[in-house]
Every structure is written in structure tokens, then in C-alpha cells.
Amino acid sequence: MERQESSPELRQDLFTERAVWYIPGRIGRPSDWVPRAQPEEGEEPGRGCPFCPGHEEETPPEVWALRPEGDANTPGWQIRVVPNKYPIGEAHELIVETPQHGADLPDLPLEHLGDVVEAYRERLTALSEDERWEYVSLFKNHGRGAGATRIHPHSQMVGLPLVPPLIEEELRCARRFYDRERRCPYCHTLAEELARGERVVFRNGEMVVWSPYAARMSFECWILPLSHAADFRALAPSQAEALAEALQKALAAVRRVWPSPRPFAYNFYLHTAPTRPDPSVERAYHWHLEVLPRLGRLAGLEWGTGLYANPVPPEVAAEKLRAAL
Amino acid sequence: MERQESSPELRQDLFTERAVWYIPGRIGRPSDWVPRAQPEEGEEPGRGCPFCPGHEEETPPEVWALRPEGDANTPGWQIRVVPNKYPIGEAHELIVETPQHGADLPDLPLEHLGDVVEAYRERLTALSEDERWEYVSLFKNHGRGAGATRIHPHSQMVGLPLVPPLIEEELRCARRFYDRERRCPYCHTLAEELARGERVVFRNGEMVVWSPYAARMSFECWILPLSHAADFRALAPSQAEALAEALQKALAAVRRVWPSPRPFAYNFYLHTAPTRPDPSVERAYHWHLEVLPRLGRLAGLEWGTGLYANPVPPEVAAEKLRAAL
Secondary structure: OOOOOOOOEEEOOOOOOOEEEEOOOOOOOHHHHOOOOOOOOOOEOOEOOOOOOOOHHHOOOOOEEEOOOOOOOOOOOOEEEEEOOOOOOOOEEEEEOOOOOOOOHHHOOHHHHHHHHHHHHHHHHHHHOOOOOOEEEEEEEEOHHHOOOOOOOEEEEEEEOOOOHHHHHHHHHHHHHHHHHOOOHHHHHHHHHHHHOOOEEEEOOOEEEEOOOOOOOOOOEEEEEOOOOOOHHHOOHHHHHHHHHHHHHHHHHHHHHOOOOOOOOEEEEEEOOOOOOOHHHHHHOOOEEEEEEOOOOOOHHHHHHOEEEEOOOHHHHHHHHHHHO | OOOOOOOOEEEOOOOOOOEEEEOOOOOOOHHHHOOOOOOOOOOEOOEOOOOOOOOHHHOOOOOEEEOOOOOOOOOOOOEEEEEOOOOOOOEEEEEEOOOOOOOOHHHOOHHHHHHHHHHHHHHHHHHHOOOOOOEEEEEEEEOHHHOOOOOOOEEEEEEEOOOOHHHHHHHHHHHHHHHHHOOOHHHHHHHHHHHHOOOEEEEOOOEEEEOOOOOOOOOOEEEEEOOOOOOHHHOOHHHHHHHHHHHHHHHHHHHHHOOOOOOOOEEEEEEOOOOOOOHHHHHHOOOEEEEEEOOOOOOHHHHHHOEEEEOOOHHHHHHHHHHHO
């Protein structure tokens, strides 16, 4: 039996607040049943990689590019944004972060990484202008252990017709704290953490890299702006540079502590305000980027209870990450 | 730097309702940083497997056994329950389900699987009597893709000093539905699903195997009792046999549809009432066992939003699972 192409369907049941997308497509063959199926063999640069220069016609036409030279959809770009050929939802873009097939973000020159951050901000702002989306999610999968299906560096952005469950949960907690303390819980915690120091990995004039008190994963770290800001769309140019530096330091440190020969793998994702302005969000929430190294796999404990088991306390993780800088 | 052995520490932060255990132990070597690290090479029966007969002295002394012959902590057992040498929390037991190193639950005779279910019920009841535990979690990891660290079939049971986040969420949703409809949402949905039929995989006189409307994973299925029951501890002997049959059918069907050559991997876990009696739980909640085939890996979308992307709608999954029976 094969389904026809159709719109993705979003479902929530009576039993929990989680939600599921059913991705349209063909599901006749067993290989179609595996989310994010991996290619059978490793890709080579320019051989089978639609994100390499010279293969621009293998993706849908670009919607944005940083392009010092050349015409649209030809080589000469530094960063290229294209619609995903296999979208989850109706607005799903891929931000191809560099023409270099085998690079990883911390290998890029800092100025280039600043341009990547600026591309994130511009596309997030553009997608947020579409009335259909309540939230725009930005995330990255690096390495097969993190669910990546392609080697060539890229992040993803999806417009969502609902505020997703994890953001709703953070907003609920933030509003509750604000109502009690008249303060953003992230600003409050950041002040305490900076004074204490033991979980701080890196800081510059605008950003902090920090192993959170209840980190779920070994070497998990979060990047937050020092000044209160709920909405990533308001990022200033000086903050984009500072965020690029913080991201470079965080990813490079995690890569240095990574136990070989396990292949390096991480996800990151942005948590920011929903698209529609809301004063209770503006005052209580604080955007942040969470970096999740993927050393282990979730098992029955996590799936069954929502409790995580983590062998590396964040104080130890931060110490090792600082030493790796 | 090496930490000393100490009690596990449970942490929750201000930002979400999730919780994290920091597992005590040594964290000096990089291999200690990987949750559920796998042995470097596959285990052989009787070689390095502490769960095989003849190796009883390699585990802490048994706390329960189904033992047709022999003395405690010697061969002759059919099912053996031992404290975990590497506990998460203070009460963490392993239920070794068979002396056969390479068997999987659906390979066991139905009567033996009924005894396994009865062992689950007995140990869950015994751990629940300890005043320290608000909840007792039962779960199984089968295959490396599901986070299993040992091949020899076993499930795990952990006494928890809190009602875990996912159970709190289900209880909140169930109470909300009950307050509106004066009915358990699981009973309500089960009646509709049985009438409709398309998501039902199997049923006998006591149990239903069913692909839920908002299944997160390809071929996810849940097992529920037909009669309303919040608490697994009240399972009757006839229900234990029926549950064994339902579990055997569900796991055998998932294994048959599994796309080769990917190694078979699944988790299951029980969701049941917290240890302390509560009339609002008794009337609104319904225990169930969730089987999660682990075909894919979570990626940035799921980690970042709590939304799942599933390529196989449950109607299609149920059809393929029914055909595999």
C-alpha cells in the first residue's frame, strides 16, 4: 500500500500534551519507515551531495543567500538557504552554512560564523511574518548520532502552526517565576551562576556559555545573552558576533572533550519567543540556544518517565570544557 | 578529577518540569561520560555475562526468583530478580527474564511469559510498599539502538522519590478529561477504537494492542486492559496471561515488520498509578504498557520542540502489524 503525496498532518491525543507530525510521502518500502534514514554509504564531496557548489539545481531554488559573486542558484555563495525537498510542515528551510562539505561550524572563520548567525536571524524574522506560524523553530543535527541525514553542514528552520509543547512548558514556568519574583528566571539564574562561576564555561561582553544546573546530557551547554531579551529577532549586530564566538567556543570545547573513537554528534536548537507579541513573554522569557552533545541514547527510563540519567554533573562538565578552551 | 561514590542526586531547574538524576560513580575516564556505555565487543553466553546461569555470584544476591530447583543464587531458576550493581536511585532491580542468553520475550513459551508478567506485578507491589517511593517505574531496553547495555533479556524497575514528569502530565490530562466527561479518557478512546477497528492490532478477552492516534514512532503500540484499572498492582491472574499473550503478539509483529538489516531494538515501559492511593487517579487513569520500536533517532526537532516527526501513520502501522500476526 502506498500513500499519495499530501499535506503533513499534526495530531495531539487526549493523554499528553505532546504532538506528532505525520510526514507526507511514500511509505510502501521498509526503508521509508525509518525517520531520517541514512544513505547506505558515506557521501563524497560533490558526489551525491546536493548542498555542494555546482549542485545548486538539485535543491529547490534558493530563498536567501550570502553571495559575494555569481547569479542565484549557481556557485559563488558563502551561505545558502533553500526550501527542504522533504518538508515537515509547509515552511521548512535548510540553511547551508558553508560551501565546504566536510567542515563543522567551529572550523569556520569567526566572521563567517557571524554571518551564519545573521542568516538565522533574518530567516527567522522572515518566516515569523507569515500569519500561519505561531512559532519558528531553528535546529541543527550534526553527525549520525544526532539524527543528521547529510554530512554537509546545515541547520533547519520550520514554521509551526502551534507554540510547541516544550516552549509552552518553558513559558509556563517563566510566567510562574515572574509572578512570584517579578524577575525573569533566566536573568536571576544567570546572575547567580556568574557570581558562583563553577558552571560557567565561557563569557564575552554579550553572551554566556553555561552548563545548566539540571543538564540532561553529558557536556550539555546553553548559550544566553547577558541582557534580558525574549526574542531572538531583536539580536543586534554586536550580539551576532558575540553569539558566533560563544557558539564557536562551545562546540570546539565539546569536540575536544569528546571520547574517541565515538563519532562526534550534537544537536543545537534555539528557544525564543513565539511569533506574536505578548507582554507576559517579553518580560518573563529569555531566548537561549541549547547545545546537546549526543554521547548516549535515550532508553526506557527517559521514555517512560521523563527523568534523565546523566553520569556527568554540570560542575564537572564545565570544568572539563573550560580546560579544553 | 574523580568523584567518590555517593548517593544519586535528583535535580529540577526553574525552567522546565523535567528532572535529572546524577548517577554516582567514577567519572575520571572518558568512557565513564557515556550513559549506558556498550561493551566494546559482543558478549558470548557464559563469557562475561553475569545474568547467565552459573554466574549468580557476579550479581548482588537475588531478591526474588522463580526457581523450580536449586538453592538461592545457584542455577535452576527460570526468572531471577537482583539489585542493579550500578543503580539509578536507591531501589533499582533487574528482572532477568530467562536463563537463555540470546532469547527475546516473544520467543519464550506463553506460560513462561505469564510468569514474567507476574514477576513484574509482584516486584512492583513489593517496591511500592516502601514509603520512600512515590512511583515505581518498570521499563525494558532491548537492543543497542534502544540503549540496552546487555544482551541477556532483562527488564528494570526503579523506585522513585517523586511522581515522574510524564506520569504527572498524563494524570493532569486524565483528570481534566474526567472532570469534563465523567469518564476515563482511555476507556472512552478504547471504546471508539474498538468500534472503528483500523488502529487495533490485536485483542483477546482482557487486553487490546493498539497503535495510538498520535503515535510518536513507526510501529509504536500500546497494550491496555479492556476493563478500567488505574493500578497495575491489581492485575488478576487471568489478566496476567492475557497480557503475556498481548505482549508476545505485539513484539513478534514488530519484529516481523522490522526492516533488515537494521538490528532489532525496542523499549517498553509501564505507565501505572503512583504508589499512594488517590481517588482522582483511580477513576480517571488507566494503566498501559507502551512499546516503542527504535527505528530512528531523535533529532533537533524533537529535542527542541517536543514535536515528533513520524513517517508511518498509526492506521498504516496497525494494518502492517495485523498482517504480520
